[in-house]
Amino acid sequence: xxxxxxxxxxxxxxxxxxxxxxxxxxxxxxxxxxxxxxxxxxxxxxxxxxxxxxxxxxxxxxxxxxxxxxxxxxxxxxxxxxxxxxxxxxxxxxxxxxxxxxxxxxxxxxxxxxxxxxxxxxxxxxxxxxxxxxxxxxxxxxxxxxxxxxxxxxxxxxxxxxxxxxxxxxxxxxxxxxxxxx
Numbered sequence: 001x002x003x004x005x006x007x008x009x010x011x012x013x014x015x016x017x018x019x020x021x022x023x024x025x026x027x028x029x030x031x032x033x034x035x036x037x038x039x040x041x042x043x044x045x046x047x048x049x050x051x052x053x054x055x056x057x058x059x060x061x062x063x064x065x066x067x068x069x070x071x072x073x074x075x076x077x078x079x080x081x082x083x084x085x086x087x088x089x090x091x092x093x094x095x096x097x098x099x100x101x102x103x104x105x106x107x108x109x110x111x112x113x114x115x116x117x118x119x120x121x122x123x124x125x126x127x128x129x130x131x132x133x134x135x136x137x138x139x140x141x142x143x144x145x146x147x148x149x150x151x152x153x154x155x156x157x158x159x160x161x162x163x164x165x166x167x168x169x170x171x172x173x174x175x176x177x178x179x180x181x182x
Contacts, residue, residue: 015018066111074101074116076172123174125177129158130176137178
């Protein structure tokens with residue numbers, strides 16, 4: 001059976017009393033952490049379940065606060081994220097404090113921070129299916145309704161290769177997005 005590791009199974013590094021990072025101390029602590037394994041009906045390979053709250057790192061992980069997404073043209077990106085997807089602007093976030101234009105959009109209780117900056121990533125040669133690229137995943141209630149919106153707007157997309165209810169698309173700057181039905 002193959003060994004499956006996830007980030008939660010890797011020990012965290014922190015300074016020791018001498019101020020140097022001690023990997024060994026954390027490797028021992030990581031082995032003591034209980035892990036939950038699930039079996040996939042089709043292959044029986046172990047999956048690591050999400051960490052329980054009692055296992056969270058000492059520094060206190062709460063949630064993802066926001067995802068930064070680079071865009072070439074803020075207005076064009078706002079037409080996609082705000083107008084097409086219906087995300088709402090967070091008016092409490094400053095737009096004049098940074099040396100570039102941007103916007104903060106609500107995604108549930110978290111946000112997307114659109115940043116009008118040069119993109120260091122190549123725009124060509126990216127995988128057609130966004131699930132095989134860096135991507136941001138947004139939980140939604142109805143994939144079929146979003147599919148209809150994309151069809152009407154002429155947005156290219158692919159459906160999940162695993163058959164689960166998810167749709168992958170790219171924004172106007174070729175950033176990959178996954179929308180998974182929960």
